[in-house]
Amino acid sequence: MTTRALHVASELYPLLKTGGLADVVGALPPALIERGADVRALLPGFPPVVSGLADLRPVANLGSRFGAAPVTLELGTLAATGLQVYVIRADELYTRHGNPYLDDDHVPYGDNAQRFALLGWTAAQLAQHADPSWAPQIVHAHDWHAGLAPAYLKAAERERGKPVARSIFTVHNLAYQGIFPAQQFGQLGLPADFFNMHGVEFYGQLSFLKAGLYYADRITTVSPTYAREIQTLAQGGGLDALLRERAHDLSGILNGVDYSIWCPANDAALPARYTSARLAGKRACKEALQKRFGIAQKSDALLFGVVSRLTEQKGLDLLLAALPEIIKRGGQLVVLGTGDPALENGLLRVAQAHPDAVAVERGFDEALAHEIVAGSDVIAVPSRFEPCGLTQLYALAYGSLPLVHCVGGLADTVVDASLENLADDLATGFVFVHFTPDALQGAIRRAFALHARRTEWKATQQRAMRQDFGWGASAEQYLALYRGLV
Ligand code: ADP
Ligand code: GLC
Numbered sequence: 001m002t003t004r005a006l007h008v009a010s011e012l013y014p015l016l017k018t019g020g021l022a023d024v025v026g027a028l029p030p031a032l033i034e035r036g037a038d039v040r041a042l043l044p045g046f047p048p049v050v051s052g053l054a055d056l057r058p059v060a061n062l063g064s065r066f067g068a069a070p071v072t073l074e075l076g077t078l079a080a081t082g083l084q085v086y087v088i089r090a091d092e093l094y095t096r097h098g099n100p101y102l103d104d105d106h107v108p109y110g111d112n113a114q115r116f117a118l119l120g121w122t123a124a125q126l127a128q129h130a131d132p133s134w135a136p137q138i139v140h141a142h143d144w145h146a147g148l149a150p151a152y153l154k155a156a157e158r159e160r161g162k163p164v165a166r167s168i169f170t171v172h173n174l175a176y177q178g179i180f181p182a183q184q185f186g187q188l189g190l191p192a193d194f195f196n197m198h199g200v201e202f203y204g205q206l207s208f209l210k211a212g213l214y215y216a217d218r219i220t221t222v223s224p225t226y227a228r229e230i231q232t233l234a235q236g237g238g239l240d241a242l243l244r245e246r247a248h249d250l251s252g253i254l255n256g257v258d259y260s261i262w263c264p265a266n267d268a269a270l271p272a273r274y275t276s277a278r279l280a281g282k283r284a285c286k287e288a289l290q291k292r293f294g295i296a297q298k299s300d301a302l303l304f305g306v307v308s309r310l311t312e313q314k315g316l317d318l319l320l321a322a323l324p325e326i327i328k329r330g331g332q333l334v335v336l337g338t339g340d341p342a343l344e345n346g347l348l349r350v351a352q353a354h355p356d357a358v359a360v361e362r363g364f365d366e367a368l369a370h371e372i373v374a375g376s377d378v379i380a381v382p383s384r385f386e387p388c389g390l391t392q393l394y395a396l397a398y399g400s401l402p403l404v405h406c407v408g409g410l411a412d413t414v415v416d417a418s419l420e421n422l423a424d425d426l427a428t429g430f431v432f433v434h435f436t437p438d439a440l441q442g443a444i445r446r447a448f449a450l451h452a453r454r455t456e457w458k459a460t461q462q463r464a465m466r467q468d469f470g471w472g473a474s475a476e477q478y479l480a481l482y483r484g485l486v
Pocket of ligand 1: 019391
């Protein structure tokens with residue numbers, strides 16, 4: 001029997017992307033459809049979402065909701081994959097330029113509770129046949145933005161005296177919790193007793209993330225190691241007790257790579273293409289990248305690349321501390337990122353001091369991200385914590401050896417180039433265990449040491465490129481979860 005599942009999220013590549021969430025929500029539904037599931041997506045009607053879908057047509061009038069009127073539900077097709085996407089049109093809430101969550105001063109919009117409550121509420125309406133021609137059996141909600149969907153489903157179930165749809169909540173990042181003042185609970189239209197320690201209440205406030213974790217039938221997160229980490233006091237963000245209580249409903253399913261978008265053999269964003277057997281194109285990509293960033297055109301300089309949201313999570317402050325080691329050894333660093341202004345400025349200052357070796361580009365640029373992943377020798381992901389991480393997976397596919405901190409999905413996907421791992425043909429990158437400048441410097445020195453042994457470096461690159469992190473295995477695991485629920 002075909003399972004009907006609705007993916008509920010705030011981002012979906014190529015419509016709208018601020019991070020890896022969009023890549024996953026763009027790639028997982030097609031992978032599930034390929035394996036026989038009947039999957040659609042639901043997104044808020046942010047301007048790029050509305051303009052990115054050619055054939056949007058109305059499906060239902062949802063009336064006046066959460067301070068917006070009229071609210072309508074529309075359905076369109078994503079040309080790239082053929083995915084059917086429901087869009088919530090509520091101009092007062094969603095028609096804003098720039099970042100979907102933050103205003104121009106990087107401050108969360110004051111009405112985010114209403115903006116994302118509407119997302120969860122509409123998911124529950126779809127499960128109750130808001131679209132007469134299609135209703136999901138599974139509502140698969142992603143991150144806090146969709147966290148209220150399982151709560152609205154439970155409320156509907158209580159009202160009707162029977163289940164409406166089953167729900168899965170996937171945690172992409174426990175650090176973003178969607179916390180709002182308790183007074184805002186009244187606007188949500190949830191039963192009063194849901195504002196409870198056993199419910200959406202979190203230390204006196206309202207938490208969308210906790211709603212998802214508490215009310216969903218199953219919880220997943222994006223790597224097996226992160227699934228364990230978030231059950232600890234140190235990394236549970238105040239929710240570890242709840243996660244331990246729900247341990248039997250919680251699993252870690254590794255994200256995959258969409259190789260139709262991230263493949264050096266046919267990547268249109270690159271100045272030259274290459275494969276593991278023919279790496280000449282990669283050298284051309286490196287040359288072009290050095291030129292693009294205006295750093296010294298040295299083919300043998302070990303080039304480190306970073307493509308990242310600039311937040312505390314990503315550990316780039318540690319990379320800054322270890323940068324003298326890279327420069328001293330004749331290495332180079334290029335960074336593409338946007339986010340925290342203090343981090344942006346810190347990076348820009350180093351670039352000004354070492355124009356031949358370090359260059360930084362602020363902003364979000366999909367094509368440049370591909371150029372950096374292809375043209376670098378090493379892609380650095382020194383994150384403090386990392387639920388899964390996609391950039392290190394893209395780096396592997398492009399033969400750019402990942403340098404990572406041993407946490408979360410980074411620990412699950414990269415094997416350190418220690419002598420024994422090299423001897424056993426296992427190494428794919430550089431892994432440091434302790435989050436200290438010394439440990440990072442050690443990994444940097446291993447990268448330089450391996451780079452000096454050209455044959456071994458190439459063998460490691462080729463091994464990295466042969467790793468299969470496609471969506472196949474992960475999609476099968478989600479399907480098994482779906483089948484268990486319906
Ligand atoms: P996270 O979701 O925590 O940001 P991931 O590694 O899972 O981390 O995914 C990051 C995604 O966002 C990757 O596709 C990466 O290429 C992309 N990305 C991050 N910053 C930028 C940027 N400044 N420009 C273009 N793409 C970026
Ligand atoms: C989050 C995490 C990242 C993960 C991505 C997609 O943004 O920070 O580790 O890869 O979601 O699941």
